Amino acid sequence: MTSQESDFRNTQKTAPSTVPQGTDGAPADPRRGTRGASRDVRIVDDDARDVLGSRSDVLNLPSEARSNDDNYQWEERESRNQLKHVAGLGELQDVTEVEYRRVRLERVVLVGVWSSLETTQTAAEESLRELAALAQTAGAEVMDGVLQHRLKPDPATYIGSGKAKEVAAIVAEHDADTIIVDADLPPSQRRELEDVAKVKVVDRTAVILDIFAQHATSREGKAQVELAQLEYMLPRLRGWGGSLSRQAGGQAAGQDGGIGSRGPGETKIEMDRRVIRKRMAHLRRQIAQMAPSREVKRGSRRRNGLPTVAVVGYTNAGKSSLINRLTGSDELVENALFATLDTAVRRAKAADGRLYMYVDTVGFVRRLPTQLIEAFKSTLEEVADSELIVHVVDGSHPDPFGQIEAVNSVLADIEGADAIDRIIVFNKADRMDPNARERIRGLMPEAHIVSAATGEGIADLVADVEAHLPLPAVHVEAVLPYSAGALLSKVREYGHVEAADYEADGVHLSADVDSRLAAAIVAAEDGDGADGPAEDGAVGGQGDGPGDGAGDGDTPDDA
Ligand SMILES: Nc1nc2c(ncn2[C@@H]2O[C@H](COP(=O)(O)OP(=O)(O)OP(=O)(O)O)[C@@H](O)[C@H]2O)c(=O)[nH]1
Numbered sequence: 001m002t003s004q005e006s007d008f009r010n011t012q013k014t015a016p017s018t019v020p021q022g023t024d025g026a027p028a029d030p031r032r033g034t035r036g037a038s039r040d041v042r043i044v045d046d047d048a049r050d051v052l053g054s055r056s057d058v059l060n061l062p063s064e065a066r067s068n069d070d071n072y073q074w075e076e077r078e079s080r081n082q083l084k085h086v087a088g089l090g091e092l093q094d095v096t097e098v099e100y101r102r103v104r105l106e107r108v109v110l111v112g113v114w115s116s117l118e119t120t121q122t123a124a125e126e127s128l129r130e131l132a133a134l135a136q137t138a139g140a141e142v143m144d145g146v147l148q149h150r151l152k153p154d155p156a157t158y159i160g161s162g163k164a165k166e167v168a169a170i171v172a173e174h175d176a177d178t179i180i181v182d183a184d185l186p187p188s189q190r191r192e193l194e195d196v197a198k199v200k201v202v203d204r205t206a207v208i209l210d211i212f213a214q215h216a217t218s219r220e221g222k223a224q225v226e227l228a229q230l231e232y233m234l235p236r237l238r239g240w241g242g243s244l245s246r247q248a249g250g251q252a253a254g255q256d257g258g259i260g261s262r263g264p265g266e267t268k269i270e271m272d273r274r275v276i277r278k279r280m281a282h283l284r285r286q287i288a289q290m291a292p293s294r295e296v297k298r299g300s301r302r303r304n305g306l307p308t309v310a311v312v313g314y315t316n317a318g319k320s321s322l323i324n325r326l327t328g329s330d331e332l333v334e335n336a337l338f339a340t341l342d343t344a345v346r347r348a349k350a351a352d353g354r355l356y357m358y359v360d361t362v363g364f365v366r367r368l369p370t371q372l373i374e375a376f377k378s379t380l381e382e383v384a385d386s387e388l389i390v391h392v393v394d395g396s397h398p399d400p401f402g403q404i405e406a407v408n409s410v411l412a413d414i415e416g417a418d419a420i421d422r423i424i425v426f427n428k429a430d431r432m433d434p435n436a437r438e439r440i441r442g443l444m445p446e447a448h449i450v451s452a453a454t455g456e457g458i459a460d461l462v463a464d465v466e467a468h469l470p471l472p473a474v475h476v477e478a479v480l481p482y483s484a485g486a487l488l489s490k491v492r493e494y495g496h497v498e499a500a501d502y503e504a505d506g507v508h509l510s511a512d513v514d515s516r517l518a519a520a521i522v523a524a525e526d527g528d529g530a531d532g533p534a535e536d537g538a539v540g541g542q543g544d545g546p547g548d549g550a551g552d553g554d555t556p557d558d559a
């Protein structure tokens with residue numbers, strides 16, 4: 001058990017009602033000056049009554065309100081009185097052990113609001129757990145997480161000002177410096193909540209943007225993430241620096257403001273909207289200029305004639321692990337969300353000798369920030385270009401089918417993706433219990449159940465993938481001179497060889513190839529290339545033939 005985990009477990013013992021309170025019901029926080037405290041007292045609204053469970057708004061309701069047949073409302077109000085702690089948020093603790101990300105650990109408290117009109121408690125807890133994993137991936141230390149049930153978020157403070165004070169007390173108790181809200185908060189609600197809690201409040205989008213800012217490596221990826229961050233920041237310009245640096249004793253500001261303030265964040269306090277807009281325009285131009293080179297890269301991959309298999313799936317499903325297992329490469333695998341951000345391509349060899357490629361893609365996540373969809377585009381385009389989509393699902397996840405839906409809904413938005421064959425793969429079979437297997441077998445009999453870790457089911461999966469690879473269009477029967485060895489090896493790599501018999505008069509070849517290779521074969525048979533085409537000219541000297549660039553490394557997109 002790591003210190004991270006034990007930290008978290010300790011926090012589980014704390015119920016909101018046991019949190020030390022100031023005399024006015026506001027959290028006692030030695031860091032706070034009187035300015036903040038007087039603010040708390042000034043808040044007068046309905047919710048101000050439910051600072052503590054014993055002074056709950058339900059108990060204060062007039063009795064006729066309760067006899068109302070709207071039982072629902074009543075129940076809702078009742079359960080709103082309890083912030084529910086969500087257990088197990090520390091389980092992904094090893095996420096924070098990724099040593100290459102040397103960011104300052106923030107101490108965060110998570111807050112979620114759910115409505116029984118829209119979701120279930122289980123789903124809400126799952127969502128908060130995912131938020132915890134996201135926060136940990138971003139480098140934060142999750143101190144506590146609370147869920148509140150209410151029909152709709154409070155228009156002022158999202159959770160209601162009374163609950164906001166409870167959360168403020170939890171924050172004070174753990175000396176946390178950030179609240180992460182499991183929703184996309186309008187700027188006004190965030191401000192109100194910050195005023196009550198006296199710490200920085202960020203939302204789910206900010207956390208995801210922060211992870212992307214830390215992970216982007218390519219120039220284009222960095223530019224796209226910065227653009228997304230600025231777009232996100234523009235309507236929220238109050239800044240977590242200025243006002244909060246005074247209120248929270250500088251914790252929320254400073255050199256590394258933590259989640260939501262990395263990347264372009266350091267200078268954001270001085271930036272006015274005009275400067276931000278100018279920077280955004282600059283980035284857009286930069287990205288537009290980069291787009292052609294991406295086209296060229298993709299084009300050259302397509303021209304080198306290799307079929308591609310796009311591997312998609314929810315983040316942390318094991319896509320990179322599976323590709324490593326399938327190709328024997330060692331791509332970055334991490335128990336972290338979004339370990340893979342830039343597209344990576346790995347070459348593989350089919351049983352019949354043909355080459356093909358796996359494209360590793362960025363993981364999907366529920367409620368992907370709209371600002372980031374643009375940044376995903378290059379990856380998504382790869383998906384539309386592929387011959388086959390392998391959809392990897394974490395079979396050991398409590399709700400694999402929810403993840404499948406989340407991925408499918410994103411895929412549905414990608415033009416051309418629906419026409420491509422799909423194979424669905426439940427990974428992490430080594431961690432699945434027998435019931436889960438049964439359930440998957442029953443619901444999706446066509447799916448593969450594999451383990452990238454143990455190798456279970458991999459051979460069947462490979463056979464299925466290879467059966468989906470398109471066969472080249474032209475069938476050729478030819479007798480090639482022995483000197484055409486280079487051409488023959490191209491045919492093996494890019495075509496499908498049915499037979500190659502070495503006889504006295506040459507190699508009797510029966511194969512399916514594309515039209516360019518077919519032309520080269522005919523030429524070689526006629527004796528045009530009798531002294532063996534040079535390696536580069538193996539395909540009839542066509543600059544953009546299948547031979548082009550095929551042998552020059554297996555990761556054309558890795559630069
Ligand atoms: N037990 C078990 N763990 C696995 C298996 N496959 C992957 N993992 C683990 O799951 C975690 C995520 O694996 P990745 O391959 O990075 O997942 P990914 O889908 O590429 O994730 P992103 O790139 O972040 O979207 C790592 O800790 C892996 O070691 C498996 O078959 N069994």
Ligand SMILES: [Mg+2]
Nearest residue numbers: 319320339340
């Ligand atoms: Mg990955």
